[in-house]
Amino acid sequence: MKGKTILIALTMLVVGLLATACSQQADSTLAPATEAPVEPPKVKVSGSVTDGGQLYDKWWKVAGVDEPAEDHPLWATQDTNTRSGKDTWRCKECHGWDYMGAEGAYGSGSHFTDFAGVFDASGMSDGELLGWLDGSTTGDHDFSVMGEEALGSMVTFLQDGLVDLREYIDYDTKTPLEADANHGQELYDNTCTACHGLDGRSINFGGDDDPEYVGTIAIGNPWEFAHKVRAGQPGTDMPASIDSGWSMQDVMDVLAFSQSLPVEAPGAVSVVSRGGRLYDKWWKVTGVDEPTEDNPVWARQTTNTRSGKDTWRCKECHGWDYMGALGPYGSGSHFTGFPGVFFAQDKSLEDIVAQISGNVDPDHNFSAMGEAAMTDMATFIREGQIDMRDVVDYGSGIPVGGDGANGEELFTSTCVACHGEDGTMINFGSDDDPEFVGTIAIDNPWEFVHKVRAGQPGSRMPSAIDLGWDLQYLIDLLTFAQDLPVEAP
Numbered sequence: 356m357k358g359k360t361i362l363i364a365l366t367m368l369v370v371g372l373l374a375t376a377c378s379q380q381a382d383s384t385l386a387p388a389t390e391a392p393v394e395p396p397k398v399k400v401s402g403s404v405t406d407g408g409q410l411y412d413k414w415w416k417v418a419g420v421d422e423p424a425e426d427h428p429l430w431a432t433q434d435t436n437t438r439s440g441k442d443t444w445r446c447k448e449c450h451g452w453d454y455m456g457a458e459g460a461y462g463s464g465s466h467f468t469d470f471a472g473v474f475d476a477s478g479m480s481d482g483e484l485l486g487w488l489d490g491s492t493t494g495d496h497d498f499s500v501m502g503e504e505a506l507g508s509m510v511t512f513l514q515d516g517l518v519d520l521r522e523y524i525d526y527d528t529k530t531p532l533e534a535d536a537n538h539g540q541e542l543y544d545n546t547c548t549a550c551h552g553l554d555g556r557s558i559n560f561g562g563d564d565d566p567e568y569v570g571t572i573a574i575g576n577p578w579e580f581a582h583k584v585r586a587g588q589p590g591t592d593m594p595a596s597i598d599s600g601w602s603m604q605d606v607m608d609v610l611a612f613s614q615s616l617p618v619e620a621p622g623a624v625s626v627v628s629r630g631g632r633l634y635d636k637w638w639k640v641t642g643v644d645e646p647t648e649d650n651p652v653w654a655r656q657t658t659n660t661r662s663g664k665d666t667w668r669c670k671e672c673h674g675w676d677y678m679g680a681l682g683p684y685g686s687g688s689h690f691t692g693f694p695g696v697f698f699a700q701d702k703s704l705e706d707i708v709a710q711i712s713g714n715v716d717p718d719h720n721f722s723a724m725g726e727a728a729m730t731d732m733a734t735f736i737r738e739g740q741i742d743m744r745d746v747v748d749y750g751s752g753i754p755v756g757g758d759g760a761n762g763e764e765l766f767t768s769t770c771v772a773c774h775g776e777d778g779t780m781i782n783f784g785s786d787d788d789p790e791f792v793g794t795i796a797i798d799n800p801w802e803f804v805h806k807v808r809a810g811q812p813g814s815r816m817p818s819a820i821d822l823g824w825d826l827q828y829l830i831d832l833l834t835f836a837q838d839l840p841v842e843a844p
Contacts, residue, residue, distance in 0.1 A: 400481045400507040405595040407512025408586025410505055411446040416589035418501040428495035433468045444498075446473070452578035453520045460526065460578050476513040484510045516586070516597070520578055523607050529577050530614065531607040539612030542605060546594065549772050550817065555616040556625075557817035562642075563620075563629070563727070570616030580613065581606055591815075592772055592780075621821060628818035629728075630735025631809025634669040637724045637732070639812035651718035656691040667721075669696070669732075675801035676743035683749070683801060700737050707733035739820065741808075746830055747800045754800070757834025758827075765824075765832045769817065778839040786843075793839030803836065804829050 406417060415422040427443040442448055449470040451461040456472030476484060483492075488506050490497025499506070525532055544553075547569070551557050555569030573580045584606050587595035596606055629640060638645040650666040653659075665671055672693040674684040679695030699707055711729045713720025721729065748755055767776075770792070774780050778792030796803045807829060810818040819829065 400485065400510050402504070402508030402511035404508075404512050404516040405586050405597050406505070406508035407510070408516055408582065408595070408597070409589040410501065410509050411512060412582070412586065413445060413589040414498065414501045414505060414509075415441070415444075418505040420500055420502070428497075433470065436466055436468045447579075447582070452576065452582045453524075454517050455521075459520075460576075473513060474517055474519065477515070477517055479514070481510055481514075484513055512586075518581075518585075518603060520581060523603055524577050524581070524610075529574065531577075531611050533604075534607045534611030536608065536611040536615065538605075539608035539610065542601070542609050543612055546599070547609075549769050550593070550815070552817055552822060555613060556621055557821060558815040559620075566618075566620045568616065568618060569613050571618045573610055573613035573616065574618060577610055577614075580610055584609060625821060626731050626734050627739040628735075628809050628820040630731040630733070631739055631805065631818070631820065632812040633724065633728055633732045634735060635805070635809065636668060636812040637721065637728060638664070638667075641724045641728050643723055643725075646723075651720075652693075652716075656693065659689055659691045670802075670805070675799065675805045676747075677740050678743075682743070683799075696736050697740055697742070700740055702737070704730070704733050704737060707736050735809075739809075741804075741826065743801050743804060746804055746826060746833070752797070752800050753837070754830045754833045757830040759831065759834040759838065761828075762831035762833070762835030765828060766835055769822070770832075773816070777844075778836065779844050782843070789841075789843045791839065791841060792836055794841045796833055796836035796839065797841065800833055800837075803833055807832060 409417045422441045423444045424440060426439055429449075430439075430443040436448070438448065448466065449468055450456045450473045451459045451466075453459040453461075454472050454474040455461075457467070457469045458472055461467055485506060486492040487496060488509055489499040498509075501509075523532055524530070547555075551569050556566075559566045559568060560572070561567030572583075583593075585595060585597050585601075587593040632640045645664045646667045647663055649662055652672075653662075653666040659671070661671065671689065672691050673679045673696045674682045674689075676682040677695050677697040678684075680690070680692050681695055684690060699710075708729050709715050710719065711732055712722045721732075724732075746755060747753070766774075766778075770778075774792050779789075782789045782791060783795070784790030792803075795806075806816075808819045808824075810816040810821075
């Protein structure tokens with residue numbers, strides 16, 4: 356997407372009707388000016404419609420600036436929507452995913468503010484829109500912190516990117532007025548499954564207790580669904596259907612199919628993969644504060660010099676292959692001498708939970724993660740471990756009987772969207788010491804396999820366990836990944 360360059364040093368975000376939208380509730384027309392109106396500057400801006408759509412969603416994610424901490428100044432002019440902080444700065448929170456404000460889907464419910472929409476902004480000039488966005492028209496409606504380029508994209512989206520969703524969605528039933536779900540499934544399979552999975556549940560946008568998947572959004576908020584499909588998700592590599600050349604009918608077809616997807620969390624399979632992520636970094640998964648002091652058990656060894664939160668990672672004592680001192684962590688800087696957990700899979704769930712919770716050894720107390728998390732961890736130990744010796748040759752670190760060609764197909768269909776074609780899109784290390792997919796695959800194939808199976812804690816990485824991959828898939832993917840570059844581009 357090409358960035359928007361404002362040809363004049365003005366800055367800010369939203370819309371003429373946005374005056375009403377934010378400063379005058381209920382009334383969708385501007386109040387009479389108390390002074391002679393200032394002639395808006397005659398300027399011309401350029402920008403990206405898709406960037407503008409993402410800015411409308413969460414502009415700080417797109418602009419790369421600090422997220423707001425305080426309430427928007429105009430938020431105090433309404434008292435029906437109780438959200439606070441950064442949420443009050445999202446354009447959609449005042450003006451709706453359908454751009455209609457109080458006259459649209461946000462005309463009632465917890466999101467109601469009585470602010471006007473921005474739908475009619477397409478008829479305003481560049482100068483008029485900039486005036487509303489940069490606060491020069493209404494001082495409390497100042498979004499200039501997002502920068503000139505972002506403001507230009509906002510103007511472009513408001514002029515060229517808005518659609519009248521009343522022509523496509525039945526507001527009472529929340530279903531498309533006309534749609535071909537079969538065609539929607541074709542589009543979904545070709546574009547969305549790599550990240551979201553076949554059933555839309557590979558990424559949970561909510562929490563473990565209140566999950567939210569593709570199907571959840573499609574059913575509960577089809578206007579949000581349509582906006583995000585068209586513009587993409589801020590701060591991610593999600594493709595924008597606007598850039599892909601999709602028509603609104605294509606969007607509605609995908610919506611129709613997505614409304615048939617499940618909204619409940621998967622069963623035991625998801626518990627196993629979650630347990631694997633807990634084994635990696637349990638505080639990232641549970642959302643509790645990360646540990647700062649050493650694990651009490653850590654004092655029982657002197658060879659591994661790590662400290663603080665690292666001493667609480669299960670993998671740090673028991674290894675990525677679950678074999679502890681009998682595996683790769685039997686030597687080197689990670690050596691502790693502690694045993695693995697591989698053979699604990701023969702124990703009962705209750706016995707494993709007792710060990711995790713500190714009931715057996717008070718120094719080995721991980722109850723801070725919560726009872727549900729301890730049970731999920733125990734489930735992974737009982738049901739989710741694999742014998743890494745069947746996957747990796749421990750002497751060479753090379754996969755056992757891998758098919759790199761099939762691994763490339765798996766990588767292309769599942770991993771490229773986030774990691775890039777050569778696996779260097781995400782740097783897990785630093786600029787001075789980069790670490791990419793290829794680096795981990797070569798240097799620590801056991802870690803590679805564990806993370807592919809369970810997913811990365813605190814991220815939206817899909818889990819191979821949940822995708823139903825077998826051991827051969829893992830071996831094939833590892834074989835291909837070991838051929839990827841390890842040097843920075």
